Amino acid sequence: MNTRRSMVAGNWKMYGSGAANAALVDGLRQGLAGLGAAAGAVDTLVCPPFVYLAAVAGRLADSGIALGAQNLCAETGQGAYTGEVAGEMLREVGCSHVIVGHSERRALYAESDEIIARKYAAALATGLTPILCVGETLAERDGDQTSAVVARQLDALIAHCGVAALGRGLVAYEPVWAIGTGRTATPAQAQEVHAFIRGRIAAHDAIIAGSLRVLYGGSVKAGNARELFAMPDVDGGLVGGASLKAEEFVAIVAAAAV
């Protein structure tokens, strides 16, 4: 039994509208309240698109559900960076967390390990808790490259930010082939990579590795959350599709509270 507190985070991606978000947040508030004390054992977080952050922050008031962004600028402060959003701005509108290096950003927006490390550093510098996403593609898994890819992604972060920085964030293992595909990693597959991640970090600092929360992401839903979260190195989930349905998300939180 470890002492790491579970987290269930919802990545809303580019979904939602003012009305849909309000209904979703109200459903989450009601559903989590219905879990009673169990909900208090799990950290919960939602990550809406940038433009809705302030409105969702208002709607979340006093709910105990934290707010995160899905991305941030690698530069801090103010500046001529058209289309970008700084960590300070995210903090000002109520974010405590930010997802960094999601595979969709790596693949579709050409984010390199280096830019991701710079974004991670920018998050910490602005008082945000970063959630670093790592994970392999199907071709990489089939080519037995899973460990090498995850190691490269972690090592790049450690080389740029130092291992202590990892201790101030979370890691999410998200096999790319399991994202949005309905094809979840088996609990054993997830556990194997989570243990690898912890071991890789332990080689630098065993205490940080032991306390770091490593979330699993990739087609997590109410029906599979419990067996995934039962794995010793799985500390909760980063949930995409199922986080858009209040009932599903609440059931996943309940699974993490067990």
Ligand code: PGA
């Ligand atoms: P999914 O997405 O749960 O829809 O597979 C997870 C993620 O991309 O964070």
